[in-house]
Amino acid sequence: MVAPPIPSREATAKMLELLELKPTDILMEIGTGTGSQAAVWQRYCAEVHTVELRQDYKPDDSLLGPHVYVSCGDGAEGLADAAPFDAIVATCGVTEIPAAWKDQLKDGGRLVVPIGLPESQKLTLFRKINHELTPERVAAYTRFVMMEKP
Numbered sequence: 001m002v003a004p005p006i007p008s009r010e011a012t013a014k015m016l017e018l019l020e021l022k023p024t025d026i027l028m029e030i031g032t033g034t035g036s037q038a039a040v041w042q043r044y045c046a047e048v049h050t051v052e053l054r055q056d057y058k059p060d061d062s063l064l065g066p067h068v069y070v071s072c073g074d075g076a077e078g079l080a081d082a083a084p085f086d087a088i089v090a091t092c093g094v095t096e097i098p099a100a101w102k103d104q105l106k107d108g109g110r111l112v113v114p115i116g117l118p119e120s121q122k123l124t125l126f127r128k129i130n131h132e133l134t135p136e137r138v139a140a141y142t143r144f145v146m147m148e149k150p
Helices: 008-019 036-041 099-104
Strands: 026-030 047-052 068-072 085-090 105-115 121-129 132-142
Touching: 008 036, 008 085, 008 105, 008 121, 008 132, 026 036, 026 099, 036 047, 036 068, 085 099, 099 105, 105 132
Parallel strands: 026 047, 026 085, 047 068, 085 105
Antiparallel strands: 105 121, 121 132
16 A cells, blocks of 8 residues: 655755755756745755746745746656756656766765656655665655656
């Protein structure tokens, strides 16, 4: 039996814990949405670069500080111009990790992502070690919206 998913507020707190953000870190967020999670991340790191596929989603600018950079584009491609990142967080589910995320993450960096099918995602912490992503911890069962394709 699969455990029920954790509520979204608890998922954000769990993601923040797993990210282990430091004041000097540069974070890439995949899936800006309203910007509410970017507003949380910005309190714990130097910069947040967030990418949203849907042009009709506009983050609440009043929540975001001067070190949050919002882009519109394909999250699977990441943000090569701003890379490398100390940490990457996906606020949407994926069935496999896009190669661009691995390439844009610094060695020693952390990736937190809900991975799996929509009904069986696991919020997982990966660490990049010697240029490879290594799963380090499954923290919770989740149900995030799946990353859309353009």
